Amino acid sequence: MEISSQVQAAVVLDAAGDVVGAAGIGADGGRSLAGTARELLDRAATIRPAAGESGVTQLEAATRAGSVFLVREGERVIAATTGRAPTVGLVFYDLKTCLRALAAEVPKSEPAKPKAKPKTPRERGAAAGKDEHESP
Amino acid sequence: MSRPSLVLGLLVALAIVIFVRRQNASRAEHVDVYYEDGSMLSLDNGAPGAEPLLALAREALRGAPPARS
Numbered sequence: 001m002e003i004s005s006q007v008q009a010a011v012v013l014d015a016a017g018d019v020v021g022a023a024g025i026g027a028d029g030g031r032s033l034a035g036t037a038r039e040l041l042d043r044a045a046t047i048r049p050a051a052g053e054s055g056v057t058q059l060e061a062a063t064r065a066g067s068v069f070l071v072r073e074g075e076r077v078i079a080a081t082t083g084r085a086p087t088v089g090l091v092f093y094d095l096k097t098c099l100r101a102l103a104a105e106v107p108k109s110e111p112a113k114p115k116a117k118p119k120t121p122r123e124r125g126a127a128a129g130k131d132e133h134e135s136p
Numbered sequence: 137m138s139r140p141s142l143v144l145g146l147l148v149a150l151a152i153v154i155f156v157r158r159q160n161a162s163r164a165e166h167v168d169v170y171y172e173d174g175s176m177l178s179l180d181n182g183a184p185g186a187e188p189l190l191a192l193a194r195e196a197l198r199g200a201p202p203a204r205s
Contacts, residue, residue: 061193
């Protein structure tokens, strides 16, 4: 997972809230950040109940110690931490790009469809004869 | 320049510095929430609903120190 130098740690969560990728953080820290990210999304949804949790697409929480960013695209959520006063637009752009890149990788990892069975000479001849009948 | 006007100028400058620092400090902690419909809600520290989110953010920053290689 390639991310901006402003991002200190990042985790990607799937629909179930499980960590599917992490950068700049250990396994325990990743799980902790993922849990807090889920809680942040749940809390943010309560601010405007009409929007619901699915209505929240991005969140930035800036504190004196640093900032926490969340971006949701489809089923996936990416959470990241930065230092103080990050370039907000750039961080959001990076996180969205990261989620899109991950989404684009999913079809590549799916098993390829089996190739069509090659025709026998007899079948090829039958197909050619059919074409001859159909042609004017 | 007379001494009283110099003192007055210094006091005004000090008041401006204090005002700007307070403004920056109050903006230092905030939460911006963006919704699917394109709307955005900005909560400064002290606004209703902001503190629980900021507390979670502080917890996330404490629990996710950057990995040093």
